[in-house]
Amino acid sequence: MLRAPELLLWEVANALAIGHKLKPAEVSEALTHLRGLELDLNALQWSTLQSAVEIASASDATVNDAYYLALALESGGVLVTADEKFLRKARRYPGIVSLSQLQLPDVLA
Secondary structure, eight states, rough: OOEETTHHHHHHHHIIIIIIIIHHHHHHHHHOOOOOTTTTEOOHHHHHHHHHHHHHHTTTTOOOHHHHHHHHHTTTTEEEEOHHHHHHTTTTTEEEEEEEOOOOOOTTT
16 A cells, blocks of 8 residues: 655646646656555645654654654554655664665566
8 A cells, every 4th residue: 555645746746836837737647656556545644744854853854854754653563755865964873775775576478
């Protein structure tokens, strides 16, 4: 199961609209595809936010990035990130892997 904080939706929309300068209809289409993944989106939890603040402080990372890791740690999951800078900062924590290192089973074989 894929789990993420609801914040993911704002971040994706912002990255596409501002960072990639997509038109509103294109952003909407991308979000529709994201919705189709049936992600388990979690509302903000105060305890997770507190953990994120502690991770951010210990790792010199943003609370925003640390929230994803805190959620993964609390749920016994794994955070997969393409953010190599954050990965280096948070390497002392279990349950965080680089997207480039992720090995998925060959489901097509």
